[in-house]
Amino acid sequence: MTELSVAKEDVAATDELVVLKSVNKHFGALHVLQDIDLTIARGEVVVVIGPSGSGKSTLCRTINRLETIDSGTITIDGKPLPAEGRELARLRADVGMVFQSFNLFAHKTVLENVMLGQVKVRRTDRKQAEEKARALLDRVGVGTQADKYPAQLSGGQQQRVAIARALAMGPKVMLFDEPTSALDPEMINEVLEVMQQLAREGMTMIVVTHEMGFARSAANRVVFMADGRIVEQAAPDQFFSNPRSDRAKDFLSKILHH
Amino acid sequence: MEAREIVFDFLGRYDVLGAFWTTVQLALLSAVGSLIWGTLLAAMRVGPVPLMRGFATAYVNIVRNIPLTVIILFSSLGLYQTLRVTLGAGDKVDTANFRLAVLGLIVYTAAFVCEAIRSGINTVPVGQAEAARAIGLSFTQVLRLVVLPQAFRAAVGPLANVLIALTKNTTVAAAIGVGEAALLMKEMVENEAQLLAISAVIAFGFCCLTLPTGLLLGWLGKKVAVRR
Numbered sequence: 117m118t119e120l121s122v123a124k125e126d127v128a129a130t131d132e133l134v135v136l137k138s139v140n141k142h143f144g145a146l147h148v149l150q151d152i153d154l155t156i157a158r159g160e161v162v163v164v165i166g167p168s169g170s171g172k173s174t175l176c177r178t179i180n181r182l183e184t185i186d187s188g189t190i191t192i193d194g195k196p197l198p199a200e201g202r203e204l205a206r207l208r209a210d211v212g213m214v215f216q217s218f219n220l221f222a223h224k225t226v227l228e229n230v231m232l233g234q235v236k237v238r239r240t241d242r243k244q245a246e247e248k249a250r251a252l253l254d255r256v257g258v259g260t261q262a263d264k265y266p267a268q269l270s271g272g273q274q275q276r277v278a279i280a281r282a283l284a285m286g287p288k289v290m291l292f293d294e295p296t297s298a299l300d301p302e303m304i305n306e307v308l309e310v311m312q313q314l315a316r317e318g319m320t321m322i323v324v325t326h327e328m329g330f331a332r333s334a335a336n337r338v339v340f341m342a343d344g345r346i347v348e349q350a351a352p353d354q355f356f357s358n359p360r361s362d363r364a365k366d367f368l369s370k371i372l373h374h
Numbered sequence: 375m376e377a378r379e380i381v382f383d384f385l386g387r388y389d390v391l392g393a394f395w396t397t398v399q400l401a402l403l404s405a406v407g408s409l410i411w412g413t414l415l416a417a418m419r420v421g422p423v424p425l426m427r428g429f430a431t432a433y434v435n436i437v438r439n440i441p442l443t444v445i446i447l448f449s450s451l452g453l454y455q456t457l458r459v460t461l462g463a464g465d466k467v468d469t470a471n472f473r474l475a476v477l478g479l480i481v482y483t484a485a486f487v488c489e490a491i492r493s494g495i496n497t498v499p500v501g502q503a504e505a506a507r508a509i510g511l512s513f514t515q516v517l518r519l520v521v522l523p524q525a526f527r528a529a530v531g532p533l534a535n536v537l538i539a540l541t542k543n544t545t546v547a548a549a550i551g552v553g554e555a556a557l558l559m560k561e562m563v564e565n566e567a568q569l570l571a572i573s574a575v576i577a578f579g580f581c582c583l584t585l586p587t588g589l590l591l592g593w594l595g596k597k598v599a600v601r602r
Contacts, residue, residue: 180508182504182507182508200422201512202512205507205510205511205512206510207510208507208508208509208510209509209510210510211508212508213505213508215501215504215505215508217499217501218501219499219501219502219504219505220505221502221505221506221520222502222524222600222601222602223520223523223524223527223600232509232511232519233509233510233511236511236515236519237509237510237511237515265601267601267602268601278505281505281509282508282509285509285510
């Protein structure tokens with residue numbers, strides 16, 4: 117296990133997949149992202165945690181430009197994030213995103229949800245797309261629900277479909293924006309298990325979450341944000357047992373000691 | 375003679391069905407045209423290009439505030455008689471008037487269709503469009519594949535109202551001499567004594583067109599509603 121993570125870090129040093137350099141963003145008077153520098157290596161799993169309003173969701177959304185930035189640069193696999201149009205759409209296809217509120221297409225069946233991007237963006241033929249969609253749905257454990265509509269599924273099932281929908285594009289990196297925050301407690305684990313499995317398979321993942329258990333077990337690195345800044349980043353063991361900053365100590369004391 | 379025959383006897387001298395057939399043609403052609411043009415306007419209004427947004431907003435706000443009679447008269451007096459726009463009808467005045475009436479009705483009704491669809495678009499959660507963009511769909515694909523299909527389903531009710539209003543608005547075409555139901559009514563009123571019966575027949579005719587439309591679209595709206 118130790119050897120594996122060392123090996124991963126070696127790769128990390130040489131292959132930078134997502135790079136944010138001095139990124140700034142304002143919402144009106146609120147300076148929501150302040151000089152963010154963050155590099156994510158291929159195959160790395162980075163968990164972003166922090167108090168509400170710290171800018172972690174915004175950070176996640178800037179990476180596929182669902183939020184624009186005011187200054188700084190974001191590059192993905194060596195290419196700067198395009199501003200608009202076809203180029204941007206092409207890049208988004210390579211960046212999978214999973215939302216807090218699932219956002220499955222409500223007028224399409226589960227199967228169609230997972231096929232849409234393949235057929236319309238990747239131009240895969242329908243038969244192949246359906247095969248891949250069914251395989252992915254089986255993989256996340258909702259294969260039997262393929263012909264239902266999203267509203268007929270539980271939250272946990274919907275979120276697993278959403279993960280399958282993102283994976284169907286063959287993304288280079290997956291963004292998770294609080295994927296379990298809208299779920300009933302008994303459904304959180306079924307989603308986290310799928311994410312764990314993805315992490316083990318070497319997917320590059322950026323996960324904004326409040327699930328500290330997931331951060332401990334699956335993350336290569338924990339990024340702690342507060343008030344629009346990255347306050348601290350460290351390996352999970354180190355971060356949870358021995359946080360350096362007072363802000364992180366304070367945050368952890370509030371969530372870990374009941 | 376029975377009372378029924380005395381009251382409704384005059385109908386035999388007029389082509390009531392023919393006039394209503396013209397009404398139906400006016401309504402259907404205008405409905406299709408305004409649905410297309412109104413959808414394009416709605417797409418412009420929610421689109422990212424400021425010029426298009428401005429155009430569509432201005433269009434809707436100007437057109438829906440002009441009386442339909444003025445628009446129809448303009449299409450005849452302004453377009454046809456002054457600018458010689460015949461819409462390919464050549465010297466056939468009746469055909470030209472019919473086409474100009476359809477044009478006027480489309481121009482006018484599209485503003486209301488646009489607003490009905492825009493209200494439908496507003497029922498689609500932002501997350502739907504975000505998820506669609508996140509898998510790499512272009513702006514037009516997001517609109518065409520994800521947002522509009524859901525918006526139309528939510529807009530069936532409001533669109534039914536627009537369609538019913540349109541059907542009744544076709545009577546304004548009588549102002550430029552299109553031989554539809556209202557023009558026939560005017561003719562009958564001038565020539566016959568049974569004024570109540572004439573109104574009743576025309577009113578009944580319109581109810582025959584609009585009541586089923588409303589019921590059918592009401593049923594359809596429930597059937598296609600998106601469950602969230």
